[in-house]
Amino acid sequence: MPASPSTARAINDRLALRLLQQEGPLTAGQLKQLTGLSRPTVADLVERLTAAGLIAVVGEAGEQRRGPNAKVYGIVADRAHLAALDVRTEGVAVAVADLVGRVLAEASVPIGGDTGTGPAVEQAVTLVERVAKEAGADRLHTVGIGAPGLIDPSSGELRDSTGLPEWHRRLVATLQDRLPEARVSVENETNLAALAEQRDGAARDRDTFVLLWLGHGTGAAVVLDGALRRGASGGTGEIGFLPVPGTNALPTSTDCEGGFHSLASAAAVVDLAVESGVPVVAGQEPAVVGVVRAAAAVMREAVGRVGRVPGAVSSDWVSEVVAGVVPTDGVPEVVAGAVPSGDSAPAARFLDALADRLAVGVASVVAILDPGCVVLGGEVGQAGGEELASRVRDRIARMTPLPTEVRATTLGGGAVLRGALLTARDRAQEELFTPGEHPPQPSPGW
Numbered sequence: 001m002p003a004s005p006s007t008a009r010a011i012n013d014r015l016a017l018r019l020l021q022q023e024g025p026l027t028a029g030q031l032k033q034l035t036g037l038s039r040p041t042v043a044d045l046v047e048r049l050t051a052a053g054l055i056a057v058v059g060e061a062g063e064q065r066r067g068p069n070a071k072v073y074g075i076v077a078d079r080a081h082l083a084a085l086d087v088r089t090e091g092v093a094v095a096v097a098d099l100v101g102r103v104l105a106e107a108s109v110p111i112g113g114d115t116g117t118g119p120a121v122e123q124a125v126t127l128v129e130r131v132a133k134e135a136g137a138d139r140l141h142t143v144g145i146g147a148p149g150l151i152d153p154s155s156g157e158l159r160d161s162t163g164l165p166e167w168h169r170r171l172v173a174t175l176q177d178r179l180p181e182a183r184v185s186v187e188n189e190t191n192l193a194a195l196a197e198q199r200d201g202a203a204r205d206r207d208t209f210v211l212l213w214l215g216h217g218t219g220a221a222v223v224l225d226g227a228l229r230r231g232a233s234g235g236t237g238e239i240g241f242l243p244v245p246g247t248n249a250l251p252t253s254t255d256c257e258g259g260f261h262s263l264a265s266a267a268a269v270v271d272l273a274v275e276s277g278v279p280v281v282a283g284q285e286p287a288v289v290g291v292v293r294a295a296a297a298v299m300r301e302a303v304g305r306v307g308r309v310p311g312a313v314s315s316d317w318v319s320e321v322v323a324g325v326v327p328t329d330g331v332p333e334v335v336a337g338a339v340p341s342g343d344s345a346p347a348a349r350f351l352d353a354l355a356d357r358l359a360v361g362v363a364s365v366v367a368i369l370d371p372g373c374v375v376l377g378g379e380v381g382q383a384g385g386e387e388l389a390s391r392v393r394d395r396i397a398r399m400t401p402l403p404t405e406v407r408a409t410t411l412g413g414g415a416v417l418r419g420a421l422l423t424a425r426d427r428a429q430e431e432l433f434t435p436g437e438h439p440p441q442p443s444p445g446w
Contacts, residue, residue, distance in 0.1 A: 010434070012037060012045050017054065017075065017433045021100060025058050025074035046073060053079060054432065075100050080428050081137035083128055083182075084420035086189065087147040087168055089113070089216060092124045093417055096135035099432070101425045104135035106417075111167070120167035121174050128175065140182045141432075143175060144424030146189040146416040148217065153234045158186050183427060189213070190237055191228055192419025193377050193411070194221030199422055201411040202375045209373040210365050212239070212358070214380035215413060216286075217256075218264045220361075222369060240265070244360050263357040269380065272353055277346030286379065291350070293383035298347035300387055351384070355391030362392060362406065363399045373405040382412030 003011065012035070019034050020026060026034070032042045049055045050073075058074040077098035086093040093108035109127050111120045132140055147168050150159040158169050176184045194211040197203045203211070207226040213219040220237035222229045229236050240261035241251045251259035262268055266288040270280060273291040280287050281294075362374050374396075375381070376389050385408045393406035411418060 009045070009048070012041060013049060014433055016042075016045050016049065017429070020055065020073065020075050021429070025072045027061050027070065027072050031073075049073075077102060078136075080141035080432060081132065081135065081139070082421065082424040082428055083132060083140050083143045084417050084424055085124075085128065085143070085145045086417040086420060087124070087145060087171065088189075089148065089165060092127060092171075094127050094131045095417055095421055096131050096137055096140070097421055097425070099141075099425070099428060101421060103421070104137070105131045107131050107134075113165075115167075117165070117167045117170055120165065121170045124167070124171050125174055125178055129178075140179055142424040142428040143179065143182050143184045144192075144420035144422075144427070145172060145175075145184070145186040146192040146420040147172075147186055148189050148219070150238070151186060151188050151230070151234045153230055153232075156185060159234070183431075185423070185427065187420070187423060188219070188221075188230075188234070188237075189416045190219035190221045190377075191230070192423065193415035194223055194375075194419070195228065195422060196411055196415040196419035197375055197377065197409060198223060200418060201415060202407045202409050203373065206373050208371050209375060210237075210369060210371045211375045211377045211409075212362060212365070212381070213378045214264060214269075214358075214376060214384075215378035216266045218261050218361070220365060222371070224369070224371075239361055239365070242361060242364060244364075246357070246360070260361045264361065266380070268357075269354060272357070273350050276350035276353060278350045289379045289383045292354070292380050292388070295347035295350045296384050296387040298344050299351060300385075302344055302348075303387075351388055351391055354384075355388060355395055358388075358392050359395035359399060362396055362404075366396060366400050366402050366404050370402050372403065373407065375407050375409055377409040377411075377415060379413040381409045384408065 015035055016031055019031065023034070028042050028046055031037075031046070032039055035042065046055070053076060055073045056076050057071045059072045060070045061072055077100045080099045082097050082099070082101075084095045084097070090113070091108060091110040093106070095103050095106035097103045107127060107130070109123055111123055115123070147158055149164050149168065151157070152159050158172060160169060172184060172186050176182070190211060190213040193213060194203070197211055198206065198209070203209045203223070208224050210223070211221040213221070218240045220239040222236050240256035240259055242260040243250050243258070244260050244263060247258045247262045249258035251257065251261070266286060269288045270291060273280060273295070278291050278295055280291055283290055358376070365371065365374065376384065376392065381388070389406050389408040396404050396406060409415065
């Protein structure tokens with residue numbers, strides 16, 4: 001059955017809006033070419049969308065051109081403003097963007113563990129309001145929040161979880177109260193990071209992959225056939241509770257100590273660095289990020305130094321030599337002499353030991369899901385880079401017959417905020433880009 005005229009118009013309008021989002025401003029002629037629609041049909045949809053306040057003329061194509069065919073149309077970006085929040089146990093980051101997702105202002109604030117629930121919530125809400133004001137947003141249309149913990153699939157609410165601050169749950173309700181006209185939603189932080197990696201990061205070419213989050217804690221997000229999988233209770237990817245060898249106990253229903261968390265959490269990784277002889281230096285970034293970044297830099301320099309020597313051998317060999325696993329006997333003197341030693345050995349031992357630990361979790365995921373690709377995400381995944389990812393990749397190749405790429409994140413810890421912004425933008429556009437249901441322009445004021 002052919003589509004009714006109204007349905008056809010709705011389909012055409014949404015197609016045009018999506019193209020304007022993806023490609024940027026376009027002329028009517030370009031819209032005709034990209035959509036395959038007739039010139040009169042394109043002219044009608046341009047008129048409809050302009051009248052709805054969704055698109056406007058933003059310029060002309062070519063300095064010498066004039067007339068209706070030269071007009072360049074773009075989405076009215078300030079039709080709505082969006083906010084994204086990355087809520088962590090130690091603070092919150094906020095970004096405010098326009099309807100096309102262009103970030104206009106962002107800021108973060110630390111929230112100490114001894115801060116009471118009420119003051120913590122007020123700090124976070126005040127930050128949202130301040131950033132919105134800095135962005136020139138009179139009101140927020142949509143707010144997307146990324147937070148650790150389980151999201152109830154039936155209600156979409158953050159479930160009460162042992163070990164997570166109470167202010168996390170209170171924040172969502174308070175934002176809805178303070179921003180009654182905004183659409184406020186919350187999603188697990190690792191799930192949002194995976195969406196961002198799929199759209200803009202290391203998994204852009206993958207419909208199926210797993211993101212292993214490595215930060216303060218651990219987590220995983222599963223994307224199968226292009227869709228994020230949450231599970232029956234919203235707990236897909238709670239890899240911190242995975243029982244693994246090498247720990248002193250089993251995890252419980254309320255505590256992931258003894259599970260994979262005990263091998264790969266920030267505290268566990270810092271302890272491993274100390275055991276390996278890598279110094280922990282206090283700085284602006286978290287200690288776990290500092291030690292992993294420093295070790296990766298040492299090994300990058302070691303491999304690079306050998307790689308510049310004619311007749312050089314593999315980077316894996318360099319790592320093993322630096323760690324003292326294999327001797328340099330039989331290797332040309334010019335190559336062996338380029339291999340660093342001494343201070344480099346702790347870095348090699350540390351990265352190898354960390355890769356051993358991560359491979360345990362990755363191998364379990366691969367055996368069950370066969371995702372073909374695992375992204376090492378979060379601040380630790382970014383700090384380790386290819387030096388860490390390649391080590392995990394080599395171990396997985398030996399542990400499973402299933403071919404699996406292991407990639408380092410390209411977004412790092414910023415993936416959560418980016419994912420929250422993308423979901424907020426999608427939700428706002430889904431509502432505003434529905435032809436015939438365009439709400440009137442809002443009046444100023446919170």
